Amino acid sequence: xxxxxxxxxxxxxxxxxxxxxxxxxxxxxxxxxxxxxxxxxxxxxxxxxxxxxxxxxxxxxxxxxxxxxxxxxxxxxxxxxxxxxxxxxxxxxxxxxxxxxxxxxxxxxxxxxxxxxxxxxxxxxxxxxxxxxxxxxxxxxxxxxxxxxxxxxxxxxxxxxxxxxxxxxxxxxxxxxxxxxxxxxxxxxxxxxxxxxxxxxxxxxxxxxxxxxxxxxxxxxxxxxxxxxxxxxxxxxxxxxxxxxxxxxxxxxxxxxxxxxxxxxxxxxxxxxxxxxxxxxxxxxxxxxxxxxxxxxxxxxxxxxxxxxxxxxxxxxxxxxxxxxxxxxxxxxxxxxxxxxxxxxxxxxxxxxxxxxxxxxxxxxxxxxxxxxxxxxxxxxxxxxxxxxxxxxxxxxxxxxxxxxxxxxxxxxxxxxxxxxxxxxxxxxxxxxxxxxxxxxxxxxxxxxxxxxxxxxxxxxxxxxxxxxxxxxxxxxxxxxxxxxxxxxxxxxxxxxxxxxxxxxxxxxxxxxxxxxxxxxxxxxxxxxxxxxxxxxxxxxxxxxxxxxxxxxxxxxxxxxxxxxxxxxxxxxxxxxxxxxxxxxxxxxxxxxxxxxxxxxxxxxxxxxxxxxxxxxxxxxxxxxxxxxxxxxxxxxxxxxxxxxxxxxxxxxxxxxxxxxxxxxxxxxxxxxxxxxxxxxxxxxxxxxxxxxxxxxxxxx
Ligand SMILES: Nc1nc2c(c(=O)[nH]1)N[C@H]1C(S)=C(S)[C@@H](COP(=O)(O)OP(=O)(O)OC[C@H]3O[C@@H](n4cnc5c(=O)[nH]c(N)nc54)[C@H](O)[C@@H]3O)O[C@H]1N2
Ligand SMILES: Nc1nc2c(c(=O)[nH]1)N[C@H]1C(S)=C(S)[C@@H](COP(=O)(O)OP(=O)(O)OC[C@H]3O[C@@H](n4cnc5c(=O)[nH]c(N)nc54)[C@H](O)[C@@H]3O)O[C@H]1N2
Ligand code: SF4
Ligand SMILES: [Mo]
Numbered sequence: 001x002x003x004x005x006x007x008x009x010x011x012x013x014x015x016x017x018x019x020x021x022x023x024x025x026x027x028x029x030x031x032x033x034x035x036x037x038x039x040x041x042x043x044x045x046x047x048x049x050x051x052x053x054x055x056x057x058x059x060x061x062x063x064x065x066x067x068x069x070x071x072x073x074x075x076x077x078x079x080x081x082x083x084x085x086x087x088x089x090x091x092x093x094x095x096x097x098x099x100x101x102x103x104x105x106x107x108x109x110x111x112x113x114x115x116x117x118x119x120x121x122x123x124x125x126x127x128x129x130x131x132x133x134x135x136x137x138x139x140x141x142x143x144x145x146x147x148x149x150x151x152x153x154x155x156x157x158x159x160x161x162x163x164x165x166x167x168x169x170x171x172x173x174x175x176x177x178x179x180x181x182x183x184x185x186x187x188x189x190x191x192x193x194x195x196x197x198x199x200x201x202x203x204x205x206x207x208x209x210x211x212x213x214x215x216x217x218x219x220x221x222x223x224x225x226x227x228x229x230x231x232x233x234x235x236x237x238x239x240x241x242x243x244x245x246x247x248x249x250x251x252x253x254x255x256x257x258x259x260x261x262x263x264x265x266x267x268x269x270x271x272x273x274x275x276x277x278x279x280x281x282x283x284x285x286x287x288x289x290x291x292x293x294x295x296x297x298x299x300x301x302x303x304x305x306x307x308x309x310x311x312x313x314x315x316x317x318x319x320x321x322x323x324x325x326x327x328x329x330x331x332x333x334x335x336x337x338x339x340x341x342x343x344x345x346x347x348x349x350x351x352x353x354x355x356x357x358x359x360x361x362x363x364x365x366x367x368x369x370x371x372x373x374x375x376x377x378x379x380x381x382x383x384x385x386x387x388x389x390x391x392x393x394x395x396x397x398x399x400x401x402x403x404x405x406x407x408x409x410x411x412x413x414x415x416x417x418x419x420x421x422x423x424x425x426x427x428x429x430x431x432x433x434x435x436x437x438x439x440x441x442x443x444x445x446x447x448x449x450x451x452x453x454x455x456x457x458x459x460x461x462x463x464x465x466x467x468x469x470x471x472x473x474x475x476x477x478x479x480x481x482x483x484x485x486x487x488x489x490x491x492x493x494x495x496x497x498x499x500x501x502x503x504x505x506x507x508x509x510x511x512x513x514x515x516x517x518x519x520x521x522x523x524x525x526x527x528x529x530x531x532x533x534x535x536x537x538x539x540x541x542x543x544x545x546x547x548x549x550x551x552x553x554x555x556x557x558x559x560x561x562x563x564x565x566x567x568x569x570x571x572x573x574x575x576x577x578x579x580x581x582x583x584x585x586x587x588x589x590x591x592x593x594x595x596x597x598x599x600x601x602x603x604x605x606x607x608x609x610x611x612x613x614x615x616x617x618x619x620x621x622x623x624x625x626x627x628x629x630x631x632x633x634x635x636x637x638x639x640x641x642x643x644x645x646x647x648x649x650x651x652x653x654x655x656x657x658x659x660x661x662x663x664x665x666x667x668x669x670x671x672x673x674x675x676x677x678x679x680x681x682x683x684x685x686x687x688x689x690x691x692x693x694x695x696x697x698x699x700x701x
Pocket of ligand 3 (some may be wrong): 021
């Protein structure tokens with residue numbers, strides 16, 4: 001803290017970075033310390049609300065697990081015995097280690113990994129490229145990318161979100177805004193007030209679903225069948241866009257022939273959604289346009305048929321004539337600010353990357369990162385070649401199937417550095433840990449709607465010796481002598497590079513919480529495909545994907561969005577594991593494993609909740625609050641039983657990422673979508689027993 005700040009009270013204008021919703025925040029600072037936070041009311045459309053996580057944000061920065069200094073492991077890996085070292089020693093050791101790994105095993109032996117945070121990813125990708133490794137990968141190996149590849153396989157571009165402001169009908173397909181995107185729940189209420197018709201596709205009777213005009217309560221993982229069922233109605237009743245289909249769709253006849261079998265009655269049998277509701281929803285969606293589908297980043301693809309299920313959903317956009325249409329899905333926003341970096345840095349692909357043999361379509365579609373869901377096996381089995389070092393910014397082993405196995409693999413690495421806000425158990429296997437700055441302690445460029453660009457203000461100086469991730473990346477590049485001009489300057493120079501095409505500088509953004517309009521703007525227009533076609537091999541919207549078809553013989557991928565039912569494909573003995581397991585439906589107060597360590601939020605759930613319908617609990621003679629053991633063919637975990645009437649009977653819901661009982665231990669390593677590599681987190685099988693009962697059985701055995 002500088003002399004000047006002493007004794008001063010200030011209100012700083014930050015953007016909450018606990019999740020990606022980016023709520024503007026007023027941060028009250030006294031003597032260089034944050035004393036409280038509030039939602040900011042200064043911005044148009046902001047009412048000053050924060051969710052439970054945001055309201056507890058002081059405990060995020062001032063947390064007993066906060067990492068304050070660089071540290072090195074002095075015990076055996078896994079013991080988590082760390083001692084403080086200087087930044088100088090940390091940088092020097094990391095640079096020497098990474099250069100020697102490159103020298104001895106080749107650059108590809110080092111993996112560069114980013115967890116959920118997005119803001120430093122382009123810089124990390126640049127670091128990986130300059131080092132020469134094809135193995136830049138992120139948490140997107142279990143999030144968003146599979147949804148995006150499903151879309152891209154049809155329309156050739158990145159997923160186009162719905163134009164909610166101009167839609168007459170909105171279908172929220174696996175999207176529970178009240179929990180997963182709290183600020184958006186306000187626009188949801190606005191849509192309701194405007195008389196927009198709402199269809200919700202969700203197994204649970206959520207707050208979002210309760211307010212819908214039609215709620216399609218399907219069984220998890222059956223989304224593909226439901227979408228094909230809706231397409232069947234739209235084609236059978238001639239409610240589709242003939243012009244779009246005839247001129248711009250590749251494979252329509254094959255698609256039409258395939259969906260024919262998905263009559264409302266047949267679809268009801270698979271999905272559990274009553275036939276008349278399927279008819280009603282298909283008619284409303286097709287006739288009350290423009291209509292948009294509010295997607296989920298991950299939920300529809302957390303299944304072993306995830307990509308094909310989502311392809312089936314995405315075809316509805318073209319079929320109904322809502323592709324690149326106002327009120328439907330615009331291919332480009334009407335106006336945006338042209339910034340550097342995001343989506344513009346290409347991955348070095350001179351060599352085979354991890355995941356490339358297993359999931360070739362991921363790379364063919366293409367995606368600018370490697371596929372790392374099977375990282376643990378790649379390390380342990382030296383597939384496709386020895387992997388020796390890991391440079392991680394936010395590695396959280398709990399997010400992957402069988403986290404304990406991933407820990408074993410991380411232990412085997414010759415060198416592992418983890419940069420994080422907290423000293424989590426994911427760092428137990430690290431050689432060095434580096435303290436990252438929170439959003440309170442750094443500035444960050446944010447693009448906003450309408451071509452506006454903003455800056456999240458740094459509210460306080462970093463705690464301890466924490467540094468922002470990009471500064472760390474820049475220094476690592478320098479120490480290794482890598483030639484990468486964009487990383488060579490200061491953090492401010494890097495931010496100015498991001499801003500360059502907008503004609504603005506960081507200095508011009510300071511003090512303007514509402515953002516500043518870019519001097520140069522990019523304008524989008526509707527129906528771009530009439531002029532440009534689609535960026536697919538056929539130049540058309542591919543209802544039959546020619547990219548996927550290429551892998552038919554070697555990998556069994558279908559060009560059509562075929563439906564495969566997880567209950568038939570997986571060979572699990574249902575007499576032993578009778579319940580369907582759905583892990584990770586978002587809770588407003590938690591964010592993966594990130595905020596469990598905040599005392600206010602941790603107190604809300606003393607143990608991992610195993611949520612079941614009261615009728616199922618009754619049949620198992622389980623009372624609410626009983627300690628239970630959940631088993632699956634993949635593993636087991638413990639929690640306490642919670643009765644949730646809003647869940648469908650037969651389905652067990654558990655949130656992941658909790659040390660007190662880890663749901664991801666139940667998911668086997670091999671339970672993956674063969675196209676994307678995404679784990680089947682949301683449609684697996686399990687058994688639940690009271691702990692005493694399970695202990696008695698184990699003792700008998
Ligand atoms: N069973 C099950 N598993 C799931 C899911 C599910 O639904 N069910 N969802 C999947 C999905 S969609 C996702 S996105 C993943 C999320 O998985 P992760 O991205 O691994 O999850 P997080 O815990 O949010 O963040 C990772 C780490 O980043 C650190 N971190 C936060 N901010 C910063 C920062 O600014 N700098 C640095 N260096 N570190 C930071 C956090 O402290 C944390 O340790 O989980 C996946 N796993
Ligand atoms: N509070 C909070 N917010 C978050 C996160 C968080 O951890 N906490 N994580 C962020 C991340 S990384 C992501 S990817 C997004 C996810 O955002 P969402 O997809 O909106 O979140 P979910 O709660 O996973 O899923 C939404 C709804 O889908 C339903 N559902 C579950 N399985 C299925 C299925 O098979 N089919 C259908 N149709 N519906 C299903 C669930 O009941 C749930 O109500 O949320 C983000 N926002
Ligand atoms: S929704 Fe909550 S955690 Fe996410 S940015 Fe807003 S206040 Fe922060
Ligand atoms: Mo995600």
